[in-house]
Amino acid sequence: MKNPLVMACLSTIFLSVSSFAQQADREVQAYRPLYHFSPLKGWIGDPDGLVKHDGKYHLFWWGHATSTDLVHWQELSRPMKEGMGFSYFSGSVAIDKANTSGFGKNSMIAIYTKHFAGDSLPEAQAISVSGDQGMSFEYYKENPVLSINKFFFRDPQVFWHKKDKLWKMVVSRPDVQEIQFYQSPDLKNWKYCSSFKALGAKNSFWECPDLFELSIEGTKEKKWVLLIGRGPNRVQYFVGDFDGKSFHSDQTMIDYLQSGKGIAGVVFDDFENPAYPKWKNEGLAFAENKEMADYLGKGYASSPSVKNAKGNLISVPFTINHKAINFLIAGGNHPDTTCINLVVEGEIVRSTTGDNCKVFKWNGWDVSSLIGKKAHLEIVDQSTDSTKGFIAVDHIMFSNQLTNQQLEHALWLDYGPDYYATRTWRNYDEHDSLKDTVIAIGWMGNWDYARKVPTTWGKGFHSIPRVMSLRKTLTGLRVVQQPISQLQSLRRNGFSAQNLKIRDIQEIKGFKPERNTYEMEVAFTPVSANVFGFNLLVGEGRKLSIRYNPALGDLTIDRTNCTDFNTDESFTQVFAKKYTVPLTLKDGRLNLHIFIDRSSIEIFANDGEMVCSASTFPSDKQLGVQAVSENGTTLLDLKAWQLESIWK
Structure with missing residues (x-):
């Protein structure tokens, strides 16, 4: 006969051994959160x-x-x-x-x-x-x-x-x-x-x-x-x-x-008037519209995908008096032949092409260095591609915030x-x-x-x-998100610092993660820097870059050289990219709540008004944490914790 007490003890032992084995397996398995x-x-x-x-x-x-x-x-x-x-x-x-x-x-x-x-x-x-x-x-x-x-x-x-x-x-x-x-x-x-x-x-x-x-x-x-x-x-x-x-x-x-009501900025043209009164129409390309998706309002400027139907739209001149020019764009990916150009003093100084689809997405240019100059825009279709030789533009706006996330207009x-x-x-x-x-x-x-x-x-x-x-x-109700507070139970080895003066690239000397499972609460206050942020997952010649431009309200996450998995070219082509988010300072500060867990990063900005999540796949030796302040000084308040595994 089996002894119930002995069986219960054995069951507990087996469960403990199993849990320990699962924990050990997770520890050694590359990238596992x-x-x-x-x-x-x-x-x-x-x-x-x-x-x-x-x-x-x-x-x-x-x-x-x-x-x-x-x-x-x-x-x-x-x-x-x-x-x-x-x-x-x-x-x-x-x-x-x-x-x-x-x-x-x-x-x-x-x-x-x-x-x-x-x-x-x-x-x-x-x-x-x-x-x-x-x-x-x-x-x-x-x-x-x-x-x-x-x-x-x-x-x-x-x-x-x-x-x-x-x-x-x-x-x-x-x-x-x-x-x-x-x-x-x-x-x-x-x-x-x-x-x-x-x-x-x-x-x-x-x-x-x-x-x-x-x-x-x-x-x-x-x-x-x-x-x-x-x-x-x-x-x-x-x-x-x-x-x-x-x-x-x-x-x-x-x-x-x-219709884009409430977007910060001044509309230069939303193309609601099909006669294009602000533009000179040269050639045949813009004689009729091509069916597009996710535009604003009732109209847009576009060229049909008809072979040899070439032409340009030339805007009326204007003076650049905002830091950014934003627009929705779709069309063929043909630099120089299907594109929108900014022309200053007869020279093309900015240019953007489509991404080979019929869906409008936000793009934009930093023109802060051109403020005060006379300029005009050109929408160009000089392509002979019979399937993707078209260009479409909508809702051109002059703004002091760059909108370059290359996503559809949505929440x-x-x-x-x-x-x-x-x-x-x-x-x-x-x-x-x-x-x-x-x-x-x-x-x-x-x-x-x-x-x-x-x-x-x-x-x-x-x-x-x-x-x-x-x-x-100001533009209605928006969803905000916060990490659950229960995650605080995983914190250990806390580090805190205030008013750190950051110039160039500086390691955070008091915080050295044992592994890439950590949390940071940070507040940046710009003083004189053009751009500031972090390099995370630094090591072996790789890093994850986070940068914020306070003049343009523009946060960028760059994972083009982050993962140590580089043998599959088809993976790298779709994975190794930059991601841009429009984000304004809150009371003159940028607040970020960051979670790193071996193969991922989640960033909660400005008390959850914006969240950005990405997989990363670095090696376990990429443990460096660097603060960055380019061309000037930034003040940094920082709290950081190593986070324990949930599988112990």
């Missing part, structure tokens, strides 16, 4: 089924992990029934507290997309039921519960709407950029309510929607927020009202997104290249003090290179959880 969640092995993509129930946070990716603090996680066995002939695509989990479904009180219902390989059958929404807190799910025999006979129909987010006493589903038709809303009394029978489309960044797939209420800072008000993943790597959002059936964006947000949740498929936790614990706190997490990946990342332990990891709220601005 130590305080971001990643599964022990295999692929992780979109976060799914985020619920809190009976004091536990659940995280699914159709794997399963739980936590009591959103920091330390226990990975459990995979809960879904295997061998079903389809893939479990993204979805959500509902806790049926009132047994509306008939599956049992407090049953856990997973709602997900059934996806068939090779798009052989239409996607549909299905459910599986758990009576053991998500340890295992049983497939519902009457599936699917919702099908519209479309090949792309995915990523349901389901929640209980108290006012209507009905379940609501937010689900995407990604290929036509449409979000649909459904409702159900029992999670099994769904009725179509409405759809949302034609706003924000409308190109590429719309995926992984979420809808929830957020508090407005400093008030007792709340508004509804709709998140939409725009493939391959970004999340846009909309603020408005939800009446239980339809979501409607605030009018101030609509005006900003559709982005994160400006970095690696933050996607954001979802929020639904809290089913009625008496929880954090009941009204909205916490989100995203996949730190990018479909441009997700399958090429240099990891041997698996693919993918998730961001640190973020607390979300709304902040009032």
Whole structure:
């Protein structure tokens, strides 16, 4: 007979040895994050089924992990029934507290997309039921519960709407950029309510929607927020009202997104007048418009992709009296032949071409050194390329803030290249003090290179959880994000310094990380420097560069020479890039809250008004931390901590 006490002791020993082995494995596996969640092995993509129930946070990716603090996680066995002939695509989990479904009180219902390989059958929404807190799910025999006979129909987010006493589903038709809303009394029978489309960044797939209420800072008000993943790597959002059936964006947000109302600067031309009164039209290229996406207002200047249809638009002269000229541009990537030029005294001093697509994106020039000079603009199409030989320009603005992020005009949740498929936790614990706190997490990946990342332990990891709220601005309500405070439990070996005078490149002598798992709270005060920031992950001839230009309100993250994984040229071509974010000083200071975790960086700027997340993949020997102040002095306040592994 087995002795229960002996068996319990052996079980504890085996668990301890297993935990120690997992920790040791994670320590030695190159690039593996130590305080971001990643599964022990295999692929992780979109976060799914985020619920809190009976004091536990659940995280699914159709794997399963739980936590009591959103920091330390226990990975459990995979809960879904295997061998079903389809893939479990993204979805959500509902806790049926009132047994509306008939599956049992407090049953856990997973709602997900059934996806068939090779798009052989239409996607549909299905459910599986758990009576053991998500340890295992049983497939519902009457599936699917919702099908519209479309090949792309995915990523349901389901929640209980108290006012209507009905379940609501937010689900995407990604290929036509449409979000649909459904409702159900029992999670099994769904009725179509409405759809949302034609706003924000409308190109590429719309995926992984979420809808929830957020508090407005400093008030007792709340508004509804709709998140939409725009493939391959970004999340846009909309603020408005939800009446239980339809979501409607605030009018101030609509005006900003559709016509650019509220953008700081002076509009030189938005091309609403198709006669181009501010321009001299030379040649035939600009005789008709080419169909474009994501422009502002009702018009834009463009040339059709017709071979040998050459021409130029020459603007009226003007005096440069702002630091930047910003514009939306699309078209062929042909320097000199499909481009917009700035001409001063007969010489082309700035020029930008398209990126071989029909989608308008923000670009801009620093013209601070040209203030006071007479100039004019030229929009040029001298290309003979029959497919990509066109150029399109919209909303040319003179401004004192450079807008050069090369993204569509939208409200982005994160400006970095690696933050996607954001979802929020639904809290089913009625008496929880954090009941009204909205916490989100995203996949730190990018479909441009997700399958090429240099990891041997698996693919993918998730961001640190973020607390979300709304902040009032001159152009309407904006989402702000803060790292969860529970991460402070990982801090050790704290370092603090104030009013450090930084000139050129200086090592932070009092803070030398033992490994690239650390946190920094910094405040820069410009004195006389043109540009300031950090070099992080310094070593072996590589670094991650962060630079801020206070004159232009322009933050740049440069990872062109960051990773030590340089053997795959196809990976390097899409990974090794710079990313630019428009950002103004707050009370004359730049505040950054930075998290480094072996293969990633997350930057929260100005109390969460801007977030930038990126994967990095440096070697474990790239431990240098340098402050930078170019051509002058910058004052730096710094707090820094080494962060412990969550897997001990």
